Amino acid sequence: MNDAPLIYVARCRLHRNGANLIQALHVAESFARIGVPTRLYLPPAKGVTVAARLRDFGIDEALDLRLDPWLHTRFGLWPFFVRKFGELRRARGIFTHNLMVSRWLAQFGLKHVLEIHDADRDLIQGGWMPYVIGYHRRRIIDWLVPVSRAAARVLIEAGAEPERVLVAPNAVDLKAYAALSKFDPTRLDHPTFVYLGTLAADRGLHIFDTLAQRGIGKAVLIGEVEPGSGFAMPAGVESHPFVPHHEVPGWYGRSDITLLPYPPHLATADSMSPMKLFEALAAGRPIIASDLPVLRELLEHEKTALLVDPEDVEAWIAAVRRLQSDRGLAVRLAQAAAERARGFSWENREEKIARVCGWL
Structure with missing residues (x-):
């Protein structure tokens, strides 16, 4: 088994209170708890102490959380992947729920798992579906992880390979x-x-x-x-x-x-x-x-x-x-x-x- 950590790259801001942030923190913490060492990369946060913020969310302060300035929107993401390419290539796996992160991972040829939170608004209305299905069928997006059966149906009807679509609803502590x-x-x-x-x-x-x-x-x-x-x-x-x-x-x-x-x-x-x-x-x-x-x-x-x-x-x-x-x-x-x-x-x-x- 690869001793390197799973790398989870997200763009949630630690100083905000969105559901995507709460979900990402729990996902990263839980991967680590079941024996999958996980490193979570987030953009920089304004005026917060990381340990105190993790306590606010009920998250173990031992979480391997890295706030990387190159994930800030002003840098457009590509410098992050240039700098982290070696680490990402050696990782046990790569996980994200962010479509733009997924697109850059694909452009760097990095196989990863993409969690889908909103199939209709993001993929259909946002125009991301052709990209997601194309890279999935090429196995750059190795697995698609929709959070509902309804989202899975949308993906499969659009051409996703059903045997690599895993429905995983959200959860609770x-x-x-x-x-x-x-x-x-x-x-x-x-x-x-x-x-x-x-x-x-x-x-x-x-x-x-x-x-x-x-x-x-x-x-x-x-x-x-x-x-x-x-x-x-x-x-x-x-x-x-x-x-x-x-x-x-x-x-x-x-x-x-x-x-x-x-x-x-x-x-x-x-x-x-x-x-x-x-x-x-x-x-x-x-x-x-x-x-x-x-x-x-x-x-x-x-x-x-x-x-x-x-x-x-x-x-x-x-x-x-x-x-x-x-x-x-x-x-x-x-x-x-x-x-x-x-x-x-x-x-x-x-x-x-x-x-x-x-x-x-």
Whole structure:
């Protein structure tokens, strides 16, 4: 076995709070935990201490993280690959989720694995599909790792070789949720609903506002308002600024019903694998979610969640009322969610990828 590390090259900025960064950190950490030494390269970060930032995300400070100035957008990427070519060529493997990084790797003839987060917006609308399929068929992109079956179908229909397409949904740090209090159905008389993430007009947050306005429960919105999104904080909800990622499980522990109101027109709705879904499962609360095909890959109506029309506010209210009136159903959904989460640890995910790619 090659003793060199797996090299993961990304362009997420450590001083920002995006989902891609959180995912990249967990992926790199989990590869290392399962016995695949991993070196994660990111662009430089503004005004942050790396160790403190890793603690914010609940990541082991021993992570081999390198902030390389040549990954800054001002340098266009090619100097990074010129400087790191020897290291990349000797690596156990190369992994990325960034299409531009993948393109430069391909141009340098470096075989790699490409994780696909958004097949429709990035590959089809962004015009990247011919490049991805072309290099995949030439085995420069050795494996494609879409995060949903829907994304895999898009890739295969475009010409990807099915035997080198591995579906790997996102995951959750199960240990971070292990100490949460169990679901308490007696709290459903006036439940608390918590949302954590980007606050924008296209995230279905009006559902939380409506539930609060009608006195059905307490709504808590936590996060940063997306600039230019048209979102205004509703008067009837409790709001908090962004919290470090390691505090997220505690907030789920304060919730009684988890709402995932993804609208169908969301840019990523056709192929996403939202980390919020896996966090919701791990929290062990009854889930009400948008009835979207990509969510039905992981949730089953009345078995692991209640699935409702994402655009019908009254359907969301009716689902909450149903849980309030049928406490047995609420308990079963909460238990089923926690059980479903057990199959989605980051370590399990990366072990599956590493074995298929020959890194273990």
